[in-house]
Amino acid sequence: MEGVTTIDIKNPYDGSLVGRVPRADIADCLAAVDRADTTFASWRATAPRVRAEVLRKAWELMMADHESLARTIVQENGKVLADAKAEVTYAAEFFRWFSEEAVRIDGDYRRAPSGANWLLVSRQPVGVSLLATPWNFPAAMATRKIGPALAAGCTVVLKPASNTPLTAIAICEILRRAGVPDGVVNVVVPEPAGPAVSAMLSSGKVRKLSFTGSTAVGSLLLAQAAERIINCSMELGGNAPLVIFDDADLDVAVEGSLLAKMRNGGAACTAANRFFVHEKIHDRFVDAFTKRMSSLVLGDGLDPKTHVGALVSRKEQDHVAALVDGAVAEGATVACGGKRASDKSFGYHPTVLTDVKFGASILQEEIFGPVAPIVRFTDADDILAHCNAVDHGLVSYVFTRDVGRGLKFAEALETGMIGLNRGLVSDPAAPFGGVKASGLGREGGHDGLLAFLETKYVAGNW
Numbered sequence: 001m002e003g004v005t006t007i008d009i010k011n012p013y014d015g016s017l018v019g020r021v022p023r024a025d026i027a028d029c030l031a032a033v034d035r036a037d038t039t040f041a042s043w044r045a046t047a048p049r050v051r052a053e054v055l056r057k058a059w060e061l062m063m064a065d066h067e068s069l070a071r072t073i074v075q076e077n078g079k080v081l082a083d084a085k086a087e088v089t090y091a092a093e094f095f096r097w098f099s100e101e102a103v104r105i106d107g108d109y110r111r112a113p114s115g116a117n118w119l120l121v122s123r124q125p126v127g128v129s130l131l132a133t134p135w136n137f138p139a140a141m142a143t144r145k146i147g148p149a150l151a152a153g154c155t156v157v158l159k160p161a162s163n164t165p166l167t168a169i170a171i172c173e174i175l176r177r178a179g180v181p182d183g184v185v186n187v188v189v190p191e192p193a194g195p196a197v198s199a200m201l202s203s204g205k206v207r208k209l210s211f212t213g214s215t216a217v218g219s220l221l222l223a224q225a226a227e228r229i230i231n232c233s234m235e236l237g238g239n240a241p242l243v244i245f246d247d248a249d250l251d252v253a254v255e256g257s258l259l260a261k262m263r264n265g266g267a268a269c270t271a272a273n274r275f276f277v278h279e280k281i282h283d284r285f286v287d288a289f290t291k292r293m294s295s296l297v298l299g300d301g302l303d304p305k306t307h308v309g310a311l312v313s314r315k316e317q318d319h320v321a322a323l324v325d326g327a328v329a330e331g332a333t334v335a336c337g338g339k340r341a342s343d344k345s346f347g348y349h350p351t352v353l354t355d356v357k358f359g360a361s362i363l364q365e366e367i368f369g370p371v372a373p374i375v376r377f378t379d380a381d382d383i384l385a386h387c388n389a390v391d392h393g394l395v396s397y398v399f400t401r402d403v404g405r406g407l408k409f410a411e412a413l414e415t416g417m418i419g420l421n422r423g424l425v426s427d428p429a430a431p432f433g434g435v436k437a438s439g440l441g442r443e444g445g446h447d448g449l450l451a452f453l454e455t456k457y458v459a460g461n462w
Contacts, residue, residue, distance in 0.1 A: 169187055204228065239273045259422075
């Protein structure tokens with residue numbers, strides 16, 4: 001269309017052009033908000049069963065398009081095909097889960113304790129919802145927000161990351177094919193995003209903001225949303241500790257740690273970021289874990305021999321490299337990896353760092369890449385304080401054969417989620433979210449539906 005500028009989407013592995021998308025300006029974004037606002041009344045009036053069947057159909061269509069969606073993710077994101085396929089399955093499951101939740105919007109009806117009147121409580125959709133998603137899980141972060149929003153009766157404007165919008169656009173097309181009316185789901189790709197998001201929040205029509213991204217950006221958005229008292233859900237950064245006690249099953253700890261660290265190539269807010277290993281098991285764990293990490297092949301995500309793909313951009317690669325270089329300068333030892341890909345891609349080799357000290361700089365911020373810094377500890381009672389001594393509190397991982405010990409430790413951890421003897425916590429049926437600087441609210445489970453509903457109470461006599 002004449003006058004429309006586009007954004008080039010490039011493959012992080014080889015720099016090839018994957019596609020182009022229209023660059024939305026502020027007017028385009030406000031028009032999308034207007035469409036969502038116009039269709040809200042009719043969509044909220046749609047029967048829950050109808051909304052449920054639409055979402056169920058979307059799940060079926062996503063699974064039918066599984067291979068093509070996975071390849072799109074690899075091409076624009078850089079992750080390996082196995083990770084992309086797993087993401088599509090996970091992402092589609094949010095549509096199936098929330099198709100079932102759509103018909104379970106609860107309420108309450110009871111007599112007041114005084115006997116003077118009745119208490120009637122109902123749930124209503126919050127309204128037009130602005131959904132902002134990151135680049136690392138372009139399918140799952142979209143469906144985890146769209147699913148509950150549509151189930152609740154909300155209309156949405158989806159703003160995906162500008163370097164991975166193709167997956168989000170494909171998912172919106174699937175929703176159209178599944179029967180979602182025009183204007184209920186709208187996608188915009190502004191670049192730069194900041195002014196456009198601010199304009200949408202200031203429009204007076206957006207009643208919900210659901211954001212997944214960095215804590216720094218989330219803090220800015222919260223401040224902007226506060227000006228109009230917009231309902232907010234924030235899934236922000238993490239700095240996950242992984243603790244291996246002396247009685248841990250070594251094989252379980254190694255495999256769980258590999259999954260906790262290397263899912264999505266380490267580019268996940270749930271990725272293990274700080275490894276604390278008891279001295280009695282430390283050397284055996286380091287040997288076994290380093291062997292597994294050093295066997296992982298870095299390369300083209302579409303090559304079936306590849307285990308680890310490229311990071312999404314040069315900026316992300318530079319960030320990871322700087323953290324590793326800084327750790328080495330502070331005395332850490334590179335057990336494997338510790339270098340960029342030898343080609344021109346944005347890859348970084350799977351890395352294990354030992355001799356990392358408590359308080360090291362690399363332990364203070366999110367790595368978001370394939371790097372595992374390992375700290376040796378001796379005092380099991382003291383390690384809890386080190387786990388909690390950061391601003392973030394999204395997820396923790398604990399490995400011990402003593403379930404009672406593990407549960408007691410989990411209870412004291414200042415994180416919203418804990419993986420006990422396992423390296424994966426994400427599940428569409430479970431409440432996903434953190435505490436402290438890791439966010440507000442929960443996604444997934446029944447909590448994810450409630451995030452898009454307002455509670456209304458009527459006190460009456462009849």
